[in-house]
Amino acid sequence: MAHCSTVLSQIVRIFPRHEFQALANKHHAGQKFRSFSRWTQFIALLTAQLTGRNSLRDITDNIAAQGSKLYHLGVRPFSRATLARANETQPHQMYEALFQQLLARCQSCAPRKRFKFKEKLFLLDASMIDLTLSLFPWAKYRKEKGAAKLHIGLDADGYLPAFVDLTEGKEHEIKVARQLGFPKGSYVVFDRGYTDYTWYQELTKAEVRFVARLKSNAVTIPGKKRRGRKSPGVLLDQQIQLQGIVGTFRKVVYLDAETDITYEFVTNALDIPAATVAELYKERWQIELFFKWIKQNLRIKSFLGTSRNAVMTQLWIALCAYLVLAFLKFQAKIGRSMQQMLRILQLNLFERRDFKELFLPPKPKIPLCNKQLSLI
Secondary structure, three states: OOOOOOHHHHHHHHHHHHHHHHHHOOOOOOOOOOOOOHHHHHHHHHHHHHHHHOOHHHHHHHHHOOOOHOOOHHOOOHHHHHHHHHHHOOOOHHHHHHHHHHHHHHHHHHOOOOOOOOOOOOEEEEEEEOOOOOOOOOOOOEEEEEEEEEEEEEEEEOOOEEEEOOOOOOOOHHHHHOOOOOOOOOEEEEOOOOOOOOHHHHHHHHHOEEEOOOOOOOEEEEEOOOOOOOOOEEEEEEEEOOOOOOOEEEOOOOOOOEOOOEEEEEEEOOOOOHHHHHHHHHHHHHHHHHHHHHHHHHOOOOOOOOOHHHHHHHHHHHHHHHHHHHHHHHHHHHOOHHHHHHHHHHOOOOOOOOHHHHHHHOOOOOOOOOOOOOOO
């Protein structure tokens, strides 16, 4: 049998050490480390994400138990206090930069979205993360409750988190959305929580197309109806104007045959079929699935530190873990779900096995020969 390094060692080859060290040198605070390093911090926290570790003690004990298998990774023994101090004081911006590097690699090999147009499609949403206000005083939400809000812009090519931000729970989604620089000609889909007519106008001026739900109390000025045969489910396709702003928009009323629910959409995309408008909004469900997946499978609901820097460090490494799984899936063309991949990795992360063999279907059993050996 050929010698294999551990599965973890094969995975972290995705991160070239010279590029990682350049980021570590750029994003360093305080005195130079003696024996600890940002690489050790990263390996520890990435391992915690992939194996479901819930505390600093759990992480350090797990790493210590695998000491003989980690020497080739350049990871030295470290204490719980050292890891906690690094999480609190070393800038989380390093892992944000690392995330951006890995995101670019993932986007280069991600499968294309199911829509025919070549422009980028982004799915925008935010999700609450409940926190204890006494422990996380920076995460203000209500008088006696703390929360952080995770804002994500999902790239529909591969369903990758292209835009990420973490704010106080009381921060409104539209304030973060205004800061996002969507590429010219791209599409962005969002729900009614992002309703802001001035922003709609800004997107139109920037040549960014959007699709959103129209609020039930929206005041609109009806215009001419679109000609031609309507697709099944399309009840109305009409140009409109929105009260208080200049510009022509479009209202599409669509009846979903599966749920028997009628939806009213508003968009500035005047040249695509009405059925495509409905399909674009239906695609927004993928970001709901994304939030559900990372909350169920990664460690972003319980945190290893209480400062905003420690929380952001853990969040960025959790998202790096998501991109690692996505990149491996895209590159190796693994026909398993990311949840299946994660479960397999949890059991084999420190085993010396060929990474790709882990995800191959089991080999068929060779039937036993019916002929018995004659001993006489």
